Amino acid sequence: MTEQIEADPRRTFADSLQELRVAAGSPSLRWLAERIRRRSADTLGSAPRGNPGRALRGTGKSSIDDKLKGDSLPSLEWLHLFVDACAAWSRSHGSGLTDAMVDRNVWFRRLAEMLKELELDRHNDIRSADASERLRMLAVPRRLPPTAPYFVGRDTELAALTAALNDTGGAPAAPGVAVISGLPGSGKSSLAVWWAHLVADRFPAGQLYLDLRQPDGTPLRPGQAARALLFQLGERPAASDDEQAEALRGRLAGQQVLIVLDNAESADQILPLLPAARESFVVVTGRSALDRLIEDTAAQAVRVEPFTSAQARVLLVERLGEKVVAADPAATGTVVTGCAGLPLAVNVAAALVERNRESSLRRLADAVTSAQQRLGAGRGAQVEQIFRLSYADLEPEAARVFRLLGVHPGPFVTQGVVASLAATAVREAGRVIGSLVDRHLLEERQSGRYGLHDLLRENAMVLADAEETAAERRDAIARAVDFYLHNAHRAAMAWDPQRDPLILPPAAPDVPVERVAGDAEGLDWLRRHHLSVMRMIPIAVDLGFDTHAWQLAWTMSDFLNRQGYWHDLATAVEHGLVAARRCGDERAEARMRRLLGRTYALLDRLDDSDTHLEAALRLWTAADDHAGRAHTYIDLSRNAGARKLYSHGAELARRAAECYAAAGNAAGEANALNAVGWYASLGGAHEQALAVCQEALLRNRAAGDRSGEAATLDSIGAAHLELGDLRSAEANLVAAAALFAETGDPGEQAGSLRRLAAVHLEAARRALRQAVELFEGVGAQSAAREARSTLDRLC
Known part of the structure; x- marks a missing residue:
């Protein structure tokens, strides 16, 4: 008999790292080491200029080799830098890594799973202790974006921020606040992020970052911002905007958390987001001085002025070297003047010279002078000249992608999105993205996710209007909508296979459909793209893509519901209902009305909910659709339960079970039976509830419905609790909470844990x-x- 050897989780994880390296095109250990070392210096703040910070260990060739063999454990920071390095090599060499292959959420999950396995290995105390410590660090939210690759000339501002952090005066119950203001493109965000990385170790409870301006220029409402911060903290957002802010303050109470709030519009936007305790510190950036915020919070004001000529020259030297910059002082002066003191423009200009080494600064200076004669010499015109010169130097495909990025409404794009916008191959999209990033016309904000600076977005929008016809812009958006629909639907079905799938219109030939394997990858995809999808739905309605609009709303509904984005869900479905009615598709209208009824119930609008659910039920009945009727009966039963009409709720759930049986939906029938038992227990018939729920549990397991199984275990545990059988109640509620955690339903998990607390x-x-x-x-x-x-x- 052959003894089975258990796989070493370290080796399995190391093999996955090696597979990524090979898929990226097999960059050498020397190249990886240099890239990781350089980026760790930038990201962690230990740059060659002597800035204080923490150096990342494990950047040498031998250390990387150890991790690729499984001989040592990676940190989360090292893992992010390794994945980013593989993505960078892939872009440069056209190996065609997909977005999912370099997604940080996927690698975070793999690392956490490996460490959990090691933590349980009590045969090796040292290894187990190391894994336990690393798991503890993984639980700390670190949401800061990467630092700018080149950062100079802000020593005074950095010192002012540090002084504000070190100041122990002020009200003991108030957090420290610093407000950074300045012109667009002056480097406010770069300063805030760079400094945040420098002091990150002083905030052991984590670091958060949020851009408060949406891509279309509209500011996030305080409730939306609080919800986004809660999401970063791993919390299920509350229902109302006021509750969001209160929940955020409660979550941050007593915590040493650093929060960077970028692109603020007003004090009213910021004040509800401030934590209550002095242990935290908040950095706010904005174009205006935000005087009321400074007055109300006694904040440190830090004004970021445009670079002086000397500072701009230092940045050019950092990028190009002293020899190139000193070769022609007059040309250097002309370029510096043309950049108007904006670091963004200096970086774009330097990248233009770097890409054309044979040309030198003189050629760029001549082009700037020529452009000045045509466009004028104001600050805005000067910066426009630099951007236009860089754009003119792009190859045609890259120039077209840059224009089309101005059409896309989301906060970021990925290779798949760019491939869809431009109707090109994913590999070609990756190459073009790399070219734009190298020229500082596009920023990599997270691994595999790219965004435009505000000034560049405005530039791209103007170019799109000027050089793309209305039909071309519409076609690009149509392909993007197509990308989000087909890929979101695939992700949603991978996450929850028990959903009724939609029959989608065929994807356009140039729209890539990505591979999504399993529920975890499905959830990762939805988390990564849901903001862009939400912004696409109203655009689809405005452009008349009605089928896509309502199908996107349906596709995102379970994710938005289970993650607590109920206001966003209501908005999406309201748009979907308009689109469905315009289509004249009564089944689609029934879907949207049912979804809207369910969402209004979550928002405590029960009368509005009943109105839409009853309208949906009439439409399903007219269509003789048993499954649609069953879903709607379940939603109506929930409303009855919310009104404490338990016997009526149980009767509606029985009707749902009958309709599910007629439709041949075993999982639905099981869940309806669980609802019957739940309402029976709420009405006091606990023994009857157990009998019905035990039958439902068998059906859940036979159907392979883990979410339904979790809900039924919760019902059984609650009934045992009411009957006083604490041992059975505990066993079932522990199992329910664990299953809800696996299926990504934190709200239901919290309910099981609350009942478990009652047991104890x-x-x-x-x-x-x-x-x-x-x-x-x-x-x-x-x-x-x-x-x-x-x-x-x-x-």
Whole structure:
């Protein structure tokens, strides 16, 4: 008999790193080491200019080789830099890595799974302890974007921020706040992010970052911003905007958290987001001085002025070297003047020279002078000249992609999105993205995700209007909508295979459909793209892509519901209903009305919910659609339960079970039976509830519906709790909470955990009552009084 050897999780993880390296085109260890070392210096703040910061270990060739063999464990920072390096090599050499292959969420999950396996290995105490420490670090949110590759000339501003952090004066209950203001393109965000990386170690509870301006220029509402920050903290957002802000303050209470709020519009936008305790620190950037915010919070004001000529020259030297910059002082002066003191423009100009080494700064200076004669010499015109010169130097395909990026409404794009916008191959899209990033016309904000600076977005929009016809712009958006629909639908079905799939219109020939394997990758895809999808839905309605619009709303509905984005869900489905009615598709209208009814119920608008659900039920009945009727009956039963009409809720759930059976939907029938049992238990018939829910559990497992199984285990645990069987209640509720965690439903998981807490409280009460009796029986009156006091506090 052959002994089975258990796989080493370290080796398995190392093999996946090696596979990524090979798929990227097999960059050498020397190249990887240099890239990781350079980027770690930038990202972690230990740059060659002597800035303080923490150096990343494991950047040498031998250390990388150890990790690729599984001989040492990677940190999360090292892993991100390794994946980014592979992505960079792939872009340069056209190997065609997909977005999913370099997605940070996917690699984060793989690293966490490997460390959990190692943590459980008690045969090696050292390895287990190392894994436990790394797991603890993974739980800390680190949401800062990468630092700018080149950062100079802001020593005074950095010192002012550090002084604000070190200032122990002020109200003890207020957090420290610094407000960075300045012109667009002056480097406010770069300064905030660079400094945040420098001091990150002083905030052990984590670092958060949020851009408060949407790509179309509209500011995020405070409630939207609070919801986004809660999401970064791993919390399920609350229902109303006021509750969002309160939940955020509660979550941050007593925590040492650094928060960077970028592109603020006003004090009213910021004040609801500030934590209550002084342990945290908040950095705000904005184009205006935000005087009221400074006055209300006693914030440190830091003004970022445009570069002086000397500072701009230093940045050019950093990029090009002293020899190139000093070769022609007059040309250097002309270029510096043309950049108008904006670091963004200096970087674009330097990249233009770097890409054309044979030309030198003189040729760029002549082009700037020529452009000045045509466009004028104001600050805006000067910067426009630099951007236009860089754009004119692009190859045609890259220039077209840059224009079309101005059409895309989302906060970022990926290779797949760019391939769809430009109707090109994914590999070609990656090459073009690399070219734009190298020229500083596009920023890599996270691994595999790219965005435009505000000034460049405005430039791209103007170019798109001027050089793309209305039909070409519309076609590009149509392909992007197509990309999001087909890929979101695939991800949603991978995440929850029990959903009724849609029949989608065929994807356009130039739209890539990405591989999504399993529920975890499906959830990762939805998390990565959901902001862009949400912005595409109203655009699809405005452009008349009605089928795509309502199908996108349906596709995103479970994700938005289970992640707590109920206001966003209501907005999406309201747009979807308009599109469905315009299509004249009654089944689509029924879907949207049912979704809208369910969403309004989540927002405590039960009367509005009933109106839409009853309209949906009429449409499903007219269409003789058993599954549609069943879904709607379940939603109506929830509304009855919310009104404490438990017997009516159970009756509606029975009708749903009958309709599911007629439709041949075993999983749906099982879940409807669970609902019958749940309402029976709420009405006091706990024994009856257990009988019905046990049958539902068998059907859930036979259908392979893990979400339904979790919900039914929760119902069974709740019924056992009411009957006083604490052991059975605990076993079922623990299992339910674990399954809800696996299926990505934090709200339901929290409900199971709350009921589990009630089980332990009841067990504690029983133990204390028994203790009181025993103490009194042996005459230990003092101990009996102490136990009775504890019991009174629990009751």
